[in-house]
Structures are given as C-alpha cells and as structure tokens.
Amino acid sequence: MTPVQHTASEDFALLSRLYAEQHAAGATDYLADHARTSVVLHQVNVFRWYVRHIQAGTSVLDWGSNHGPDACLLRHWFGDAIDLHACDFVPEDTFRVFRDYAKAAYSRIFDPLTLPYPAGRFDAAVGSGVLEHTAMEGEALKELYRILRPLGLLVVTYVPYAYSWAEWWQRNIRKRDFHRRVYTRRGLAALLKSHGFYPLELEFQTTVPNVVEGKQPTWWTRLGRVFRYPLPSHAVLCCVAQKMIAM
Secondary structure, three states: OOOOOOOHHHHHHHHHHHHHHHHHHOOOHHHHHHOOHHHHHHHHHHHHHHHHHOOOOOEEEEEOOOOOHHHHHHHHHHHHHOEEEEEEOOOOOOOHHHHHHHOOEEEEOOOOOOOOOOOOOEEEEEEEOOHHHOOOHHHHHHHHHHHEEEEEEEEEEEEEEOOOHHHHHHHHHHOOOOOOOOEOHHHHHHHHHHOOEEEEEEEEHHHOOEOOOOEOOOHHHHHHHHHOOOOOOOOEEEEEEEEOOOO
16 A cells, blocks of 8 residues: 655645644644744655655654654555554643544653663654754664664654754854754764664755755755755754664
8 A cells, every 4th residue: 555645735734734723722832833834844845855765554653743743744644554653751632633633642751761662663763853852862762773673764853953053043142942962964873873773864954855835955055965064054954764683
C-alpha cells in the first residue's frame, strides 16, 4: 500500500485548520507562535523532505511530539497503513484537536532518560525540535537506538545551528529564548555516529525546497549548500539517519 500523495497546499491547509480549531478550543502563546504562516509552511516543507523515507506498513514514533504536527501529517499521508505512536511529558488530553486527528497511541514520559517502549519496537522515529531540549542528548540517542529495529530510521529536524545569526541575536541581544545546546553540521554527524546512527541525509532546513509556495532556495543558501560554509542565514539542521548494526 502506498501513501496518499497529498499536495503541499493540502498539507499546509490541514495544519492551518488544526491550529485554528485548537486555538478556538484553548489559546496559548505557544500555539499562536507555531500557528504562524511561516512556521506552518516550514513544517510542511521539511515533512515532505523526509517523508519519502517512511514506508507504509511500518511502525513510527513521533518522539517528543508535544502537539504532534508531524504525527498529524503522517496520519494524513498514510491513514491506517502505519502503526503510529507518540510520546512526550505533557498529559494526553493536552492539544485534543491534534490528538484526535493523529490518532497516535500516546505514551506519557515521566523519566527523562527512559522511553516506555521495548527494544526494537519501531521502524522509524521522528524528533521535531527535540534533541536540543533533552536532559542528556547522549542518553536520549541511546534510548532511540534501543527502541529502533536494525536499520531503523531516525529523523531529527529543527536542530539549532551553531553559527546561526538568529541564535546569536537571541543569545546576545535579546538574551532570551535561545537554545542552550547548538550544533554544527560536522558536530551533529559525529554525535549521531558515536551513538550508532549513520546520517543518510544532513541538510540545512534553509535549503529544503519550499514546495508549499513553489519556491527554490535562494542563490545565497544554494551557495552555502555547495560549499558547506557556515552561513549565518542558516538557522536549523535536519537529518535522516539509519541505525547501524555490527557487520
């Protein structure tokens, strides 16, 4: 069974509708910030960048899902053709509109160093803006390695880039809302490899094609992609990695 090939505009409309309905059910500053057009557009673009690695008939975990936009998009594409799960620290009845649409089997996390799943449970795990917020990134990656099957996939997106102009501004000028843990391309790759994951694709999200509006990256970001230079226009990294096994 193949997933439904929704258009980027349909994906964008879905998330926009869910945000509007959740906002009507109970507004929060967090939701309002993530419901901005630019943020939803970015979410859809990076989802469509990695979703080609997800297969029907597999089990997928939305790791650190919070309100679960990735889970909702996965359900939108695959329907009942994937075994979809989600986990986070927030109670299950939080973000009810998103939960009802995704219909992911939700597990609440109580131990920051342990995931409530048996070894080899999932074929893929997706962490959208999660790795940099974990208590101990190494322990988090060990747990992800444990719960993934051999050659399983780990998708990490919205990983804050160490040389980002936006990060510098938040840290040094605004002095708030900055990430305390940031990553270079080489550093992220090395971190993943040291915990058993081999990067298949590692990109700046700035260079992910803007499929919603039909725009390609600018010449400036294209230049950064070619030369792998730490251009300050790049804010976040995204990576699809595979669980390595002993040969």
